[in-house]
Amino acid sequence: MSFDYDLFVIGGGSGGVRAARIAAGEYGARVALAEEYRMGGTCVIRGCVPKKLMVYASSVPTMAEEARGYGWSTEVGRFDWQAFRAKLEAELNRLEAIYRKGQTGAGVTVHDQRATVIGPHEVRLADGTEISAKHILVAVGDVPFVPEFEGREHVLTSNDMFKLDALPRRLLIVGGGYIAVEFACIMEGLGVQVTVWNRSPLMRYFDRECADLVTEQMQARGIATRIGVTVDRVRKTAEGLAVTGGESTETFDAVLYATGRVPNTKGLGLDAAGIKLAVNGAVMVDDWSQTNVPSIYAVGDVTDRIALTPVAIREGHAFADTVFGARPRRMDHDLVPSAVFTRPEFGTCGLTEEIARAQEEIEVYATSFRPMRSSFAGSPDKVLMKLVVSKATRKVLGCHIVAPDAGEMIQLAAIAMKMGATKEQFDATCAVHPTMAEELVTLRKPVR
Ligand code: NDP
Numbered sequence: 137m138s139f140d141y142d143l144f145v146i147g148g149g150s151g152g153v154r155a156a157r158i159a160a161g162e163y164g165a166r167v168a169l170a171e172e173y174r175m176g177g178t179c180v181i182r183g184c185v186p187k188k189l190m191v192y193a194s195s196v197p198t199m200a201e202e203a204r205g206y207g208w209s210t211e212v213g214r215f216d217w218q219a220f221r222a223k224l225e226a227e228l229n230r231l232e233a234i235y236r237k238g239q240t241g242a243g244v245t246v247h248d249q250r251a252t253v254i255g256p257h258e259v260r261l262a263d264g265t266e267i268s269a270k271h272i273l274v275a276v277g278d279v280p281f282v283p284e285f286e287g288r289e290h291v292l293t294s295n296d297m298f299k300l301d302a303l304p305r306r307l308l309i310v311g312g313g314y315i316a317v318e319f320a321c322i323m324e325g326l327g328v329q330v331t332v333w334n335r336s337p338l339m340r341y342f343d344r345e346c347a348d349l350v351t352e353q354m355q356a357r358g359i360a361t362r363i364g365v366t367v368d369r370v371r372k373t374a375e376g377l378a379v380t381g382g383e384s385t386e387t388f389d390a391v392l393y394a395t396g397r398v399p400n401t402k403g404l405g406l407d408a409a410g411i412k413l414a415v416n417g418a419v420m421v422d423d424w425s426q427t428n429v430p431s432i433y434a435v436g437d438v439t440d441r442i443a444l445t446p447v448a449i450r451e452g453h454a455f456a457d458t459v460f461g462a463r464p465r466r467m468d469h470d471l472v473p474s475a476v477f478t479r480p481e482f483g484t485c486g487l488t489e490e491i492a493r494a495q496e497e498i499e500v501y502a503t504s505f506r507p508m509r510s511s512f513a514g515s516p517d518k519v520l521m522k523l524v525v526s527k528a529t530r531k532v533l534g535c536h537i538v539a540p541d542a543g544e545m546i547q548l549a550a551i552a553m554k555m556g557a558t559k560e561q562f563d564a565t566c567a568v569h570p571t572m573a574e575e576l577v578t579l580r581k582p583v584r
Contacts, residue, residue: 143269148239191318338354435451509564523562
């Protein structure tokens with residue numbers, strides 16, 4: 137049977153573009169890709185990249201504060217959101233063009249429209265064109281989830297945050313995961329009065345001690361937090377958005393919902409094509425990212441495994457190697473490090489103290505201190521370095537860091553952990569002095 141293409145990729149985000157580029161560019165497959173919005177997907181267009189640039193923008197007042205602590209006379213002046221937003225848009229246009237060129241340069245045919253699955257080897261584009269392919273890769277990502285309540289049409293999601301006409305004066309953020317706490321710190325840094333409401337403690341799935349320290353420092357910067365509350369309704373009034381949760385009502389200029397994301401499979405034709413979906417709409421795949429329909433694969437957030445860009449990229453690459461490169465490879469989802477870009481940052485890899493303790497006997501090594509840099513500047517900021525160690529094997533099961541640039545540190549600690557390093561091997565590594573990270577190799581006695 138002959139097909140129009142060897143591979144048709146639906147979705148031009150991190151996982152899709154990597155799979156398409158490797159399949160076409162390295163293995164010579166005939167590949168087409170459809171993207172209904174902008175090339176680059178969530179990470180590049182409305183996620184990691186613009187978020188990190190906003191993190192940089194929002195950290196300037198802290199840098200100025202620190203500069204004064206070091207003897208400089210400096211004022212930051214006024215933040216010009218419009219100027220920043222225009223520059224951000226130009227940067228995203230530049231990156232989008234690079235992503236597009238990466239595809240066309242590798243020989244991938246790009247369709248700038250929505251595609252839906254109509255059979256095991258067939259897709260239909262929004263303009264009605266039907267295309268056949270030996271393999272189909274679903275890489276459509278996920279979308280923000282907003283629960284049902286009265287007035288939900290008034291709230292924003294993370295998609296809207298990069299395109300605001302103006303910064304709100306008072307912002308309520310609902311949620312307590314990555315997106316909620318990152319935007320809380322960004323917006324506070326940009327001068328917005330921020331309140332966070334969540335039904336449970338912030339960063340519930342993270343190491344508790346670390347999550348608590350990040351929360352404390354957010355509060356110390358003036359971010360108000362209210363835990364154990366859900367929103368009953370949002371009403372538009374002359375003063376702003378009146379938000380009612382439980383007994384109380386407070387008024388804000390904007391409300392950001394960051395209550396998780398759901399797989400973007402609605403209307404994609406997957407169930408009609410016989411593909412098994414989970415209750416939340418995620419495409420169910422095996423270790424090879426293959427669905428129950430053998431010609432159809434899925435990678436990235438749409439599979440609801442680990443919703444992180446580097447994971448989607450690796451899943452897409454492993455798929456291309458396996459199917460087109462005759463190099464069978466599975467993505468290893470164990471010990472995936474990540475960072476939450478709060479202020480200070482929070483880097484994490486492996487098991488939390490709570491989960492490790494439920495599994496086996498452990499020792500916990502931890503130290504919390506005011507680092508030299510902020511201490512000299514007169515800032516009360518604290519850092520926390522923590523290792524969770526197996527008593528039986530001595531392996532470092534978890535490493536958690538709350539500190540400036542913790543994202544950079546955890547990347548390196550994760551290499552050692554991936555190699556199966558023991559606590560004694562951490563200790564055998566000579567310290568780099570004076571740094572914060574040296575504490576990871578000088579933790580002598582367990583604290584618990
Ligand atoms: P998360 O799953 O991290 O957090 C969702 C939050 O919303 C939780 O606090 C949860 O509470 C709360 N919540 C969920 N459902 C409801 C509901 N019905 N009513 C009220 N509250 C609710 O989702 P995010 O949206 O923050 O992020 C999505 C994903 O994106 C992350 O999991 C992560 O994989 C990825 N991401 C990664 C980043 C990074 O690597 N730096 C940055 C941003 C996103 P509870 O704790 O009680 O469940």
